[in-house]
Amino acid sequence: MSLQQKHEWAAFECVPYRLTRSLSDLNGYDQYTHRGMPAGAVEAVADLFHDLPSPPKRDPDELMEVYRLIQRFRRAKLPRDVFTARSFAKLVVAAREAVQVG
Known part of the structure; x- marks a missing residue:
């Protein structure tokens, strides 16, 4: 894009x-x-998203680390069905935090 x-x-x-x-x-x-x-x-x-002027993460290895953090969060803190509004909102918050920390 x-x-x-x-x-x-x-x-x-x-x-x-x-x-x-x-x-x-x-x-x-x-x-x-x-x-x-x-x-x-x-x-x-x-x-x-490779052409975005300043993405929070650009490198696939960094993005993969964010994925791993979110996966651990999901397994530890969320019910099996993450496609409810509340569960998805919690995933979004965790992802934002993972991007800022990572």
Whole structure:
């Protein structure tokens, strides 16, 4: 995503080109394929935001460390279902803190 080109949304997928085959109306949008793994998702997010002028974290290794901190927080402090509003809000707060500390 460049600064000259504004994206309205982003799509992440674990299988290359499945998104294009499944949803032909998305042609023309960039795909960020994560291969179903956390490291792949981190790489995809790093690629998506590589042109931001001052992201809090740019290096995929730093982003992976934030992921590990959040994963430990989730296992220790949250219920199994993290897709409730309260659980997700707690994850967001923990992620912000992890980015600032890390």
